[in-house]
Amino acid sequence: xLGANEAADFFLALSTRAQAELLQELGPERSxxxxxxxxxxxxxxxxxxLPAEDRFSFMALLDPVTQGEVSALLAYAEDAAGGVMxxxxxxxxxxxxxxxxxxxxxxxxxxxxxxxDYAYVLGSDMRLLGVISFRELFAAPPEQLVQDIMHVDLxxxxxxxxxxxxxxxxxxxxxxxxxxxxxxxxxxxxxTADDVAGVVQEEATEDIQKIGGSEALDEPYLQIGFLDMVxxxxxxxxxxxxxxxxxxxxxxxxxxxxxxxVILALFVPxxxxxxxxxxxxxxxxxxxxxxxxxxxxxxxxxxxRREILTGLALGCLLGFIGLVRxxxxxxxxxxxxxxxxxxxFTVAGSLVGVVMFGTFxxxxxxxxxxxxxxxxxxxSAPFVAxxxxxxxxxxxxSVARLILGGTLL
Amino acid sequence: xLGANEAADFFLALSTRAQAELLQELGPERSxxxxxxxxxxxxxxxxxxLPAEDRFSFMALLDPVTQGEVSALLAYAEDAAGGVMxxxxxxxxxxxxxxxxxxxxxxxxxxxxxxxDYAYVLGSDMRLLGVISFRELFAAPPEQLVQDIMHVDLxxxxxxxxxxxxxxxxxxxxxxxxxxxxxxxxxxxxxTADDVAGVVQEEATEDIQKIGGSEALDEPYLQIGFLDMVxxxxxxxxxxxxxxxxxxxxxxxxxxxxxxxVILALFVPxxxxxxxxxxxxxxxxxxxxxxxxxxxxxxxxxxxRREILTGLALGCLLGFIGLVRxxxxxxxxxxxxxxxxxxxFTVAGSLVGVVMFGTFxxxxxxxxxxxxxxxxxxxSAPFVAxxxxxxxxxxxxSVARLILGGTLL
Numbered sequence: 001x002l003g004a005n006e007a008a009d010f011f012l013a014l015s016t017r018a019q020a021e022l023l024q025e026l027g028p029e030r031s032x033x034x035x036x037x038x039x040x041x042x043x044x045x046x047x048x049x050l051p052a053e054d055r056f057s058f059m060a061l062l063d064p065v066t067q068g069e070v071s072a073l074l075a076y077a078e079d080a081a082g083g084v085m086x087x088x089x090x091x092x093x094x095x096x097x098x099x100x101x102x103x104x105x106x107x108x109x110x111x112x113x114x115x116x117d118y119a120y121v122l123g124s125d126m127r128l129l130g131v132i133s134f135r136e137l138f139a140a141p142p143e144q145l146v147q148d149i150m151h152v153d154l155x156x157x158x159x160x161x162x163x164x165x166x167x168x169x170x171x172x173x174x175x176x177x178x179x180x181x182x183x184x185x186x187x188x189x190x191x192t193a194d195d196v197a198g199v200v201q202e203e204a205t206e207d208i209q210k211i212g213g214s215e216a217l218d219e220p221y222l223q224i225g226f227l228d229m230v231x232x233x234x235x236x237x238x239x240x241x242x243x244x245x246x247x248x249x250x251x252x253x254x255x256x257x258x259x260x261x262v263i264l265a266l267f268v269p270x271x272x273x274x275x276x277x278x279x280x281x282x283x284x285x286x287x288x289x290x291x292x293x294x295x296x297x298x299x300x301x302x303x304x305r306r307e308i309l310t311g312l313a314l315g316c317l318l319g320f321i322g323l324v325r326x327x328x329x330x331x332x333x334x335x336x337x338x339x340x341x342x343x344x345f346t347v348a349g350s351l352v353g354v355v356m357f358g359t360f361x362x363x364x365x366x367x368x369x370x371x372x373x374x375x376x377x378x379x380s381a382p383f384v385a386x387x388x389x390x391x392x393x394x395x396x397x398s399v400a401r402l403i404l405g406g407t408l409l
Numbered sequence: 410x411l412g413a414n415e416a417a418d419f420f421l422a423l424s425t426r427a428q429a430e431l432l433q434e435l436g437p438e439r440s441x442x443x444x445x446x447x448x449x450x451x452x453x454x455x456x457x458x459l460p461a462e463d464r465f466s467f468m469a470l471l472d473p474v475t476q477g478e479v480s481a482l483l484a485y486a487e488d489a490a491g492g493v494m495x496x497x498x499x500x501x502x503x504x505x506x507x508x509x510x511x512x513x514x515x516x517x518x519x520x521x522x523x524x525x526d527y528a529y530v531l532g533s534d535m536r537l538l539g540v541i542s543f544r545e546l547f548a549a550p551p552e553q554l555v556q557d558i559m560h561v562d563l564x565x566x567x568x569x570x571x572x573x574x575x576x577x578x579x580x581x582x583x584x585x586x587x588x589x590x591x592x593x594x595x596x597x598x599x600x601t602a603d604d605v606a607g608v609v610q611e612e613a614t615e616d617i618q619k620i621g622g623s624e625a626l627d628e629p630y631l632q633i634g635f636l637d638m639v640x641x642x643x644x645x646x647x648x649x650x651x652x653x654x655x656x657x658x659x660x661x662x663x664x665x666x667x668x669x670x671v672i673l674a675l676f677v678p679x680x681x682x683x684x685x686x687x688x689x690x691x692x693x694x695x696x697x698x699x700x701x702x703x704x705x706x707x708x709x710x711x712x713x714r715r716e717i718l719t720g721l722a723l724g725c726l727l728g729f730i731g732l733v734r735x736x737x738x739x740x741x742x743x744x745x746x747x748x749x750x751x752x753x754f755t756v757a758g759s760l761v762g763v764v765m766f767g768t769f770x771x772x773x774x775x776x777x778x779x780x781x782x783x784x785x786x787x788x789s790a791p792f793v794a795x796x797x798x799x800x801x802x803x804x805x806x807s808v809a810r811l812i813l814g815g816t817l818l
Contacts, residue, residue, distance in 0.1 A: 009560070013582075106511075106547045134543075138515045151418070171606040173422075176585060193602040197580040200606075204613030205697050211620060212693020212790060213686055221698035222711065230722045233690055237764075240686050241727050245734055247678035252744065258674050262667050265674040269656035269681055269798055276682075277622055277649050277791040281642055284621020288614050289630035302631065313639045318650050325654055335661065355646075381621060381790035382686040389678055 008037055016042070020049035028057045035061050041086045041195065044073035081166050082159035084196060085180045085189030090119040094129055094147035098140045105137075118177055120187055121150045128154065128179055128187040156181045159188055164203050167196040168293060207291055210375065211284055213240065213382030236380075243386040247272070250390050254397045261408040263336060264400055267347050268393070274318055275354035275392035276385030279362030282307055283379045286366045290376050300367045304360065311359030315352035323348040339407050346403045350396040357395060358388040417446055425451070429458035437466045444470050450495045450604065453482040490575050491568035493605060494589045494598030499528040503538055503556035507549045514546075527586055529596055530559045537563065537588055537596040565590045568597055573612050576605040577702065616700055619784065620693055622649065622791030645791075652795040656681070659799050663806045670817040672745060673809055676756050677802070683727055684763035684801035685794030688771030691716055692788045695775045699785050709776045713769065720768030724761035732757040748816050755812045759805040766804065767797040 002010060011019065011034055019038075023031040023046070035043060035058060043062060047055050047070065059067060069087045076082030090108055092101050105119060119137065121130040130150030140149050156179050157166050170178060170193050177192045206216040215232040217224050224232075251258070251268075258265050286303060289295040295303060326344040330336050336343050362384045366376035401409060411419060420428065420443055428447075432440040432455070444452060444467060452471060456464050456479065468476060478496045485491030499517055501510050514528060528546065530539040539559030549558050565588050566575050579587060579602050586601045615625040624641040626633050660667070660677075667674050695712060698704040704712060735753040739745050745752050771793045775785035810818060 009562070102515075153418075168610075170603075171610060174603045174606070176601070176603060192585070193606065194579075194583045194585055197583070197602065197606075197609075200609050201577075201580055201613070201701070204610070204617070205701065208613070208617055208620060208693060208697045211617060212697075213690045214694060217694065220701075220703045221694055222703055222708065226715070226718065230719055233687075233694075233719065234723055234726050237683070237686055237690065237723055238726060238730060241679075241683055241730055244679050244682045244686075247682070248675050251675040251678065255671055255675065258667070259671045262664055262671075262674075265667050265671075265677070266657050266660040266664065268674070268677055269660065269802065270650075270653050272678055273653045273656070273681075273685075273791075273794060273798060274646070274650055276685075276794065277646055277653075278642075280790055281622045281646065284617060285623060285626065285630055288617045288621075292610070292614065292629075294629045294631055299631065306635070309635065310639055310642065314643055314646055317643050317647060321647060321650055381689055381794075382682075385682060385685065385790075385794070389682060393678065 012037060016045045016049050019046050023058065024050065024054065028054075028061060031058060032061045036063065036066075039086055040066055040069040040088065041073060041084060041189075044070045044083070047074065048078060076159060079163045080159065081157045081161040081163060081178075081180045081191055082188065084163050084166075085159075085191045086195070087189040089179075089187075089190040091187075092119050092121045092132070092146050094121050094123065094145070094150065096146055097143050098137055098146065098149070099142035101137055101146050105134075118190075120179055120190070121146055122187055126186040128156065128181050128185060130154070131179070154179070157191070158182070163191075163196050163199050166191050167199040167203075170196065171200065203291070207287065207377040210377040211287060211380050213237070213380040236382075240382050240386050243383075244389065246390045247393060250393045254393070257397055257400065257409055261400075261404065263343060263408070264346075264397070264404075267350075268396070270322070271347070271350050271354055271396045272389045272392040273385075274351055275358035275388040276381075277358075278311065278314055278318075278355045279358035279384040279388040280381030282310075282359045282362035283365055283384045284381065286363045287376050287379060290366055290370065297367065297370055300364070303363055303367070307359050307363035308356065311356035312352070314359060315355035318355055319348035319351040322351050339404065342403050342407055346396075346400045349403065350392075350399045353395045353399065354388070354392040357391055358384070361388055361391070421446060425454045425458050428455050432467065433459065433463065437463075437470060440467065441470045445472065445475075448495055449475055449478040449497065450482060450493060450598075453479045453492070456483065457487060485568060488572045489568060490566045490570040490572060490587075490589045490600055491597065493572050493575075494568075494600045495604070496598040498588075498596075498599040500596075501528050501530050501541070501555050503530050503532065503554070503559065505555055506552050507546055507555065507558070508551035510546055510555050514543075527599075529588055529599070530555055531596055535595040537565065537590050537594060539563070540588070563588070566600070567592070572600075572605050572608050575600050576608040576612075579605065580609065612700070616696065616786040619786040620696060620789050622646070622789040645789075649791050649795050652792075653798065655799045656802060659802045663802070666806060666809065666818055670809075670813065672752060672817070673755075673806070673813075676759075677805070679731070680756070680759050680763055680805045681798045681801040682794075683760055684767035684797040684804075685790075686767075687720065687723055687727075687764045688767035688793040688797040689790030691719075691768045691771035692774055692793045693790065695772050696785050696788060699775055699779065706776060706779055709773070712772055712776070716768050716772035717765065720765035721761070723768060724764035727764055728757035728760040731760050748813065751812050751816060755805075755809045758812065759801075759808045762804045762808065763797070763801040766800055767793070770797055770800070 023034060047059060050058060062070060073083060090105055092104060118131050118133055120128060123129050130152045131154060132150040136149055155173050159180055159182060166178060177190050179190050180188045182188055209216050213236055215236060217232060323344050326336060326347060330340040365379040365384060369379055370376045432443060456467060459467060482492060499514055501513060527540050527542050529537060532538050539561045540563060541559040545558055564582055568589055568591060575587060586599050588599050589597045591597055618625050622645055624645060626641060732753050735745060735756060739749040774788040774793060778788055779785045
């Protein structure tokens, strides 16, 4: 029902997945004009969204030049700079005047190259020599040579650079595009901000879901199938549950103490959850700092020192509140028996130890995960809490034995 | 030590904060050439980074036109589209031929307007009529009129649109720039991808830090002062601790049961942590889905139904694992006494209830927070865990009374 231009705009505005579904509906023969609308990097994305058995029949619809470009793109890992870059970009030679350069660019635009802010200046060997913004070209005297006004301090990425790294570099440098060069400095393509705009967001989503103690869903919450969701969440919950079973074992070791002083059991949830909370707080802060590149593997000792001190301060804070709470309740209701003061110090002392340990363990876990090549974001709040719970119980009952031995125990 | 051009590039590459510090160092008089390098939106950011008492002396260094633009920008909220937009953009009239349009654009570029992918077509009343990409202009026949090739299906934002919404719109629509228009459709400026590139990242960082149970740090982890960090983390930990104290009160109610059947105490950490884990998992997924706009307030009932079923499935999974664990340990070591079967069913039954409640509560908390105008991300893993811990204890001991009444209890 749409005119040709509107239909083309509509098609280009669709998500890659929707484009793929539409073309499958139409079949290869009627798809030809549509797939030819796409830039090589978008065509490569579309082909990747098709079932493997259909890929070649759709690939055949492209013109030979684009076919070559698309095959090259498909050879790169999907999430590497080489896989998301556009192999077509505005290129100039260094030894031409500005006036000629602008005419060149205009001819390139007519050939269907996505226009971005920058034109890239290449030597005869395709080596990237410099970059110049359109504004600079437009504003320069017509007879000046491109090489005299181009910038030579270049921000580039390698073909195999991960797209997350490219996205962060774009954000950090405030650029709209970054050229991709090979090991010899030859320009292979350009990654524009819109190619990786979704990456920062997707990556944060994955991290957040992992921090929340789930596998990354990889699909919108309301669209993922029920069984898929239960499987992705159930796997982690079951793993955590198996870990958490150690608390029952640990509690088993202190059964005699609990039987003698039931009052000790009352504070178990308070103590272990304080350790878990402080641990997941520390882990989350470190995970995010790592994702943003603020903290690197070699910073572990700086972070450790910092977190031990922070843990001590936070532990003293919670210990103090706990002490006040027990003394107040005792003053009001005499609920904690004659040894209430010893109980209060047991709880307060344990809190200092548990919070310190939780903070330290939580902050170090992301480093350990990264060191062994795992995703630091897997140090989820529930994972850290589970780890700290068992240790928290041991710390609590050890402190209790120390302080209450001979009286309550 | 740098030449004029290198020094200017260096200055422009600095962060706003670093630029502000440098100019304060130089003092207003020597700052004039530097501050004049900045586009109005960047100058406004810089002024905002200066101490309030210095702002006017630096504002006075700008030329009168820029002064007007900067004052207008400063009148907008810092995080609204109006506050981050650039009031200078490439503009064209609809009734001129392409050839003339390109000459116009060139002249505008010389006047120092940031060149982006698009030129905006305005009527005589400044109303935004259409948009055209440079590629389309370059590729069109020179004598064609702009109004015949411009796009009229526009994506625009209002001046007061939050910058997070603008960032998501840019990502979702795959655009490099979005025009800002007032209520009458008059164009006020343009927000480019690099203006809000950091926003998606910052926003995710805040959400992640909150989900981890801390206040947003607002500063890089290794740069924030020790006391600031302890304060931001301590406030939340203390609040959670006060909530968690209810567990001690709840446990107090069941002191008699624990004294009679110490074995019940052994499973307390396991039960409550399972509720906490499933709850923080559900809360995190919903928080992120809300942040991405996948889930809206009115979807609460869809989410609730989904999470109750998911909770039931996950609860049965963990309950089954718990049952197997107790029966296995019993078969090996006879550790759980004669009533081990009843104990096993108490634990399994409680797990179903606790995980279901945890999942449900965790998924609804972000809705409640948003409904009352708070940030859904405050439904942190530790917050949900604390909420679920108390309920978990009540569920556990109620199930125990039901199943074990007359035997162990």
